[in-house]
Amino acid sequence: MLSELPVFLLAAGKSFLFVLATLLPILNPAATAPIFLGLTEGAAESTRAQLARRIARNMLGLMAGSMLVGSYVLDFFGISLPIVRVGGA
Numbered sequence: 001m002l003s004e005l006p007v008f009l010l011a012a013g014k015s016f017l018f019v020l021a022t023l024l025p026i027l028n029p030a031a032t033a034p035i036f037l038g039l040t041e042g043a044a045e046s047t048r049a050q051l052a053r054r055i056a057r058n059m060l061g062l063m064a065g066s067m068l069v070g071s072y073v074l075d076f077f078g079i080s081l082p083i084v085r086v087g088g089a
Contacts, residue, residue, distance in 0.1 A: 012067075019063045027059075 036055075040048050074081065 015067050016063065019067055023059075023063065023066075 036052070040051060043051075071081075074084065
């Protein structure tokens with residue numbers, strides 16, 4: 001049982017990095033930073049920091065949820081992962 005834990009952690013880490021590498025070009029933080037600054041123009045620095053932390057926490061939850069539930073959603077709709085890869089290319 002204990003020998004399976006490092007394998008699970010390695011697989012989870014690889015999956016997390018895969019999801020991050022997949023979402024990063026879509027989210028494009030370099031392009032969205034000016035939008036965030038423009039929308040929070042009159043806000044105090046503490047408010048901006050709080051919003052940034054909240055956004056980061058929500059994105060982490062979205063990535064974790066995609067990792068854990070994504071394959072089940074694809075199975076529910078009868079979509080295979082290779083089809084998603086072709087559609088995303």
